[in-house]
Amino acid sequence: MESEDMESDIMALLVDLHRRQDRQGPGGDAQTRTAMDLAGLWSQTGLRVADIGCGTGASAFVLAELPDVSITAVDLFDDFLTELTMRARKRGLSDRLRTVAADMTDLPFSDEEFDVLWSEGAIYSMGFEAGVKSWRRFLKPGGVLAVSEITWLTRERPESLEEYWIGEYPEIDTAAAKMAILEKHGYAPIGYFTLPRECWIDAYFGPLANEFGRFLGRHEGNAAAESVVAAERAEIELFQTYGEFYSYGFYIARRTDAIMSS
Numbered sequence: 001m002e003s004e005d006m007e008s009d010i011m012a013l014l015v016d017l018h019r020r021q022d023r024q025g026p027g028g029d030a031q032t033r034t035a036m037d038l039a040g041l042w043s044q045t046g047l048r049v050a051d052i053g054c055g056t057g058a059s060a061f062v063l064a065e066l067p068d069v070s071i072t073a074v075d076l077f078d079d080f081l082t083e084l085t086m087r088a089r090k091r092g093l094s095d096r097l098r099t100v101a102a103d104m105t106d107l108p109f110s111d112e113e114f115d116v117l118w119s120e121g122a123i124y125s126m127g128f129e130a131g132v133k134s135w136r137r138f139l140k141p142g143g144v145l146a147v148s149e150i151t152w153l154t155r156e157r158p159e160s161l162e163e164y165w166i167g168e169y170p171e172i173d174t175a176a177a178k179m180a181i182l183e184k185h186g187y188a189p190i191g192y193f194t195l196p197r198e199c200w201i202d203a204y205f206g207p208l209a210n211e212f213g214r215f216l217g218r219h220e221g222n223a224a225a226e227s228v229v230a231a232e233r234a235e236i237e238l239f240q241t242y243g244e245f246y247s248y249g250f251y252i253a254r255r256t257d258a259i260m261s262s
């Protein structure tokens, strides 16, 4: 099989494994609400919000609690958006949510279209710095960016762990470094916290591990499906061993326009 075909096969398997889940990465409704508190969103009505890399809608459904909000839920994969649309209908939220299938590196939006850009556990797909830099123009001046991103919790960590993450995502860094990137690209950080352990174990890894058996049943004898599950199991084990050294940091920042020339 050509390597491109293999890659799309793996992506299709990953979507099949994850599409039945409430969330596709670590997070929690309470943490989404905390970020909304820090962003000062509850007192505002009629906000236009984009949720980039929305998956099946975990954060979009919490954002939909805002008064008279209009949410644009964006993802690369139609299967996730179809699932989100069905769930929105069941929750009676269809009137405040629309879906857009698009690549986050090439979003079909106008300058200053949104009051809020939200993205939980997804910006790593294009890289934190490239993401915050290129998305800024879609925010109104003074608008809010809220993103969660894998972050080192300590200044030092075991060498093997560092090597693993540098291989997976070279942009992993401390919160101080991430905030410096936000400032460099025209944002003022206004809030930060880290996701607690239950956001990984109870909200994400637990339900995902419960799906492994059914997933392998649907793809019996498929070596690629077995390798997908093996990789997920390795990720769970890594967190169980080294979870005190990394988590998702939630970064909330306001677009500044003071002395930005680009």
Ligand SMILES: C[S@@+](CC[C@H](N)C(=O)[O-])C[C@H]1O[C@@H](n2cnc3c(N)ncnc32)[C@H](O)[C@@H]1O
Pocket: 022, 023, 024, 025, 026, 027, 052, 053, 054, 055, 056, 057, 058, 059, 074, 075, 076, 077, 080, 102, 103, 104, 105, 119, 120, 121, 122, 125, 126
């Ligand atoms: C780790 S999941 C997080 C999903 C959701 N925000 C959540 O917290 O449950 C990352 C999401 O980003 C989406 N994604 C990955 N690459 C993308 C891209 N280039 N453009 C748009 N979405 C992308 C994936 O399909 C997936 O839904």
